[in-house]
Amino acid sequence: MSTVEDRWHRVLLRQMRRAGLDLDALPQEPALTGLLDRISATYAEADQERYLNDRAFALSSGEMLELNERLRRAQATELAVERDRLQAVFDAVAIGLVVVATDGRVIDLNPSAEALLGSTSRSTVGLDLGEVLGPAPDDAASQSAFDALVSSARTGHAWRGADVHLATPIRRGFPANLAFAPLFDDLGPAGGVLAITDTTERAEAQAELAWRASHDALTGLLNRTALHELLHWSLDRRRVGGARVAVLFIDLDRFKLVNDSLGHAAGDALLVAAVTRIIAATRAHDTVARLGGDEFVILTEHIADPQEAMQLADRIVRALATPFTLDSELAFVSASVGVAVSDASSTAASLLRDADVALYRAKDAGRSRAVLFHQSMHDDVADRVRLERHLRHALDDNELSVAFQPIYTALDRRLAGFETLVRWDGPDGWVDPGLFVRLAEDTGLVGLMGDWVLESATDFMTLLSRRGLAHIALSVNLSSIQLGDPMLPARVAELVSRMGAPPRQLMLEITETALLAEPDLTRERLHELRACGVRVALDDFGTGYSSLSALRDFPLDALKIDKSFVGGMIDSGRDRAIVAAIISLGHALGMTIIAEGIETIEQCDAVTALGCDRLQGFLLGHPLTPADAEALVADALGGRP
Numbered sequence: 308m309s310t311v312e313d314r315w316h317r318v319l320l321r322q323m324r325r326a327g328l329d330l331d332a333l334p335q336e337p338a339l340t341g342l343l344d345r346i347s348a349t350y351a352e353a354d355q356e357r358y359l360n361d362r363a364f365a366l367s368s369g370e371m372l373e374l375n376e377r378l379r380r381a382q383a384t385e386l387a388v389e390r391d392r393l394q395a396v397f398d399a400v401a402i403g404l405v406v407v408a409t410d411g412r413v414i415d416l417n418p419s420a421e422a423l424l425g426s427t428s429r430s431t432v433g434l435d436l437g438e439v440l441g442p443a444p445d446d447a448a449s450q451s452a453f454d455a456l457v458s459s460a461r462t463g464h465a466w467r468g469a470d471v472h473l474a475t476p477i478r479r480g481f482p483a484n485l486a487f488a489p490l491f492d493d494l495g496p497a498g499g500v501l502a503i504t505d506t507t508e509r510a511e512a513q514a515e516l517a518w519r520a521s522h523d524a525l526t527g528l529l530n531r532t533a534l535h536e537l538l539h540w541s542l543d544r545r546r547v548g549g550a551r552v553a554v555l556f557i558d559l560d561r562f563k564l565v566n567d568s569l570g571h572a573a574g575d576a577l578l579v580a581a582v583t584r585i586i587a588a589t590r591a592h593d594t595v596a597r598l599g600g601d602e603f604v605i606l607t608e609h610i611a612d613p614q615e616a617m618q619l620a621d622r623i624v625r626a627l628a629t630p631f632t633l634d635s636e637l638a639f640v641s642a643s644v645g646v647a648v649s650d651a652s653s654t655a656a657s658l659l660r661d662a663d664v665a666l667y668r669a670k671d672a673g674r675s676r677a678v679l680f681h682q683s684m685h686d687d688v689a690d691r692v693r694l695e696r697h698l699r700h701a702l703d704d705n706e707l708s709v710a711f712q713p714i715y716t717a718l719d720r721r722l723a724g725f726e727t728l729v730r731w732d733g734p735d736g737w738v739d740p741g742l743f744v745r746l747a748e749d750t751g752l753v754g755l756m757g758d759w760v761l762e763s764a765t766d767f768m769t770l771l772s773r774r775g776l777a778h779i780a781l782s783v784n785l786s787s788i789q790l791g792d793p794m795l796p797a798r799v800a801e802l803v804s805r806m807g808a809p810p811r812q813l814m815l816e817i818t819e820t821a822l823l824a825e826p827d828l829t830r831e832r833l834h835e836l837r838a839c840g841v842r843v844a845l846d847d848f849g850t851g852y853s854s855l856s857a858l859r860d861f862p863l864d865a866l867k868i869d870k871s872f873v874g875g876m877i878d879s880g881r882d883r884a885i886v887a888a889i890i891s892l893g894h895a896l897g898m899t900i901i902a903e904g905i906e907t908i909e910q911c912d913a914v915t916a917l918g919c920d921r922l923q924g925f926l927l928g929h930p931l932t933p934a935d936a937e938a939l940v941a942d943a944l945g946g947r948p
């Protein structure tokens with residue numbers, strides 16, 4: 308099966324990783340994969356072209372020696388036919404060939420060399436090589452390469468140099484690969500042949516690729532990756548000089564409205580028009596970057612005091628406050644700007660985060676304004692609210708992914724299944740699931756998020772069953788809020804129907820909070836879910852307040868012993884006794900017992916000795932990406948961890 312590594316060019320993959328894109332979480336949209344395929348193909352073409360150039364380069368100098376040898380033989384035997392043929396080759400090759408005498412005078416040149424040097428052989432022959440060709444001015448590296456060439460020609464040594472910048476009477480500073488092959492006659496060195504390959508096109512293609520990797524295609528501004536790098540670099544430099552750097556985080560207000568009502572083409576046109584205004588408001592040495600969507604950042608250096616940055620921010624706000632005309636329609640967007648100014652401890656990430664916090668304040672205070680970051684804004688509430696704002700976009704922006712942690716049978720340590728765990732690569736890196744799941748619950752986003760996780764899990768299940776691996780079970784965590792949704796059983800039934808594996812392979816994990824908060828509703832919902840054929844497990848058992856006897860009242864298939872007990876078992880006889888009691892009572896009620904959070908061999912052996920059925924924990928396996936989980940399943944077919 309083809310992996311992402313097979314599919315996309317390594318440079319592209321590196322760029323994507325550097326930009327923090329989780330390849331496995333990319334949506335399988337034809338437009339996106341098509342674009343990535345095209346970029347990958349462009350990289351591959353550039354590789355191919357470079358390879359061909361290098362081959363041509365190697366061949367040309369190797370061939371030159373042979374050509375020269377044969378020329379001499381032809382002359383000696385006066386084989387006119389051979390000489391004519393060699394002359395034809397000399398005239399036809401696309402590489403510029405200049406034959407020079409020992410004293411550096413040009414004796415002959417082929418049409419390709421004439422084209423490169425902008426001369427005809429008549430005007431060039433007899434001139435010193437240095438009069439028709441030289442290094443590009445003010446280019447020390449090319450100057451020394453050229454000096455080495457001249458001295459090799461004089462002493463009769465082979466020489467070659469890549470990417471030397473040449474100047475000729477008609478062209479300044481074009482890149483070329485050079486190879487000098489010495490010729491010898493009976494008396495010794497007799498000049499030689501200089502092969503010149505113009506590599507301008509290749510250099511242009513490389514420059515184009517480099518440009519594309521660091522710029523946003525729509526606006527031509529620097530992209531997020533390039534901005535980060537620039538910011539790092541400029542902070543490092545400023546730190547030495549003591550000057551300050553300001554970051555202005557700009558977000559267009561109501562842009563989504565324009566995009567949704569007038570369409571994406573109008574949205575794009577508006578972004579381009581907004582960029583023109585932003586650039587007009589900046590100073591010559593300010594840098595503007597597009598972070599994505601309607602978010603822009605201005606990086607401005609040499610800031611004497613924060614007010615200077617605020618003046619710039621106010622200019623931006625004013626510049627974007629006037630309506631835009633799009634297809635004879637007026638579009639009203641405005642801009643909110645958050646400003647942060649560096650101090651000695653600033654990093655690229657902290658500066659962007661501070662500017663983002665200030666931006667949030669600007670939006671909160673009524674939009675179309677600029678706010679300067681102050682340390683006091685950095686309280687928990689601001690962080691939380693900011694995180695919440697990002698979480699709202701996380702699903703749309705494909706920042707969520709799932710990881711699969713393996714679960715093994717206790718007795719013979721066979722791979723029994725996985726627990727699906729949601730992951731979020733947020734604005735400042737990975738966010739603790741404990742934190743954002745709670746945030747999602749508080750903000751009503753957990754429904755959407757939970758549906759997405761369920762769908763990702765069943766997609767994975769479908770994939771496994773297509774590969775004939777349907778014996779693997781998959782657990783999915785449910786929030787108590789999801790459990791309260793009357794539509795949940797119908798949705799689960801629908802997902803299970805297209806899973807391609809028996810419904811019982813899907814296990815839903817609920818927490819004690821759900822049992823305790825609304826016991827009657829929960830019991831009914833659990834019955835409905837089990838009627839779909841899926842199984843239900845009680846997660847983190849022992850952290851809530853439900854008693855073992857309360858378990859009888861709920862239709863449960865499995866019990867997961869919380870990691871705090873598993874962790875405490877070795878040192879605490881009490882914890883061990885509790886675990887033993889949970890296992891025997893759970894078994895008496897017909898439940899499967901899973902121990903989670905197993906980190907050491909002692910814990911593993913202890914829970915196994917107590918009769919636990921399934922094992923999960925870092926000792927046996929960390930949460931894996933879907934691709935790694937799939938590979939593990941394939942490996943473990945019949946094997947052991």
Ligand code: C2E
Nearest residue numbers: 728729740741744760784785786904905906923924925926
């Ligand atoms: P959980 O359901 O009890 O999941 C197990 C947690 O323990 C995971 O943390 C896992 O990475 C961690 N873990 C596994 N083995 C070990 C170990 O040996 N030692 C230690 N110290 N930890 C171990 P994670 O992924 O951070 O998830 C935390 C919690 O977030 C989960 O606890 C679950 O309650 C919640 N959660 C995760 N994904 C979802 C989801 O998709 N939906 C909902 N509603 N909640 C989720």
Ligand code: MG
Nearest residue numbers: 726784816846
């Ligand atoms: Mg769980």
Ligand code: MG
Nearest residue numbers: 846847867903
């Ligand atoms: Mg758990």
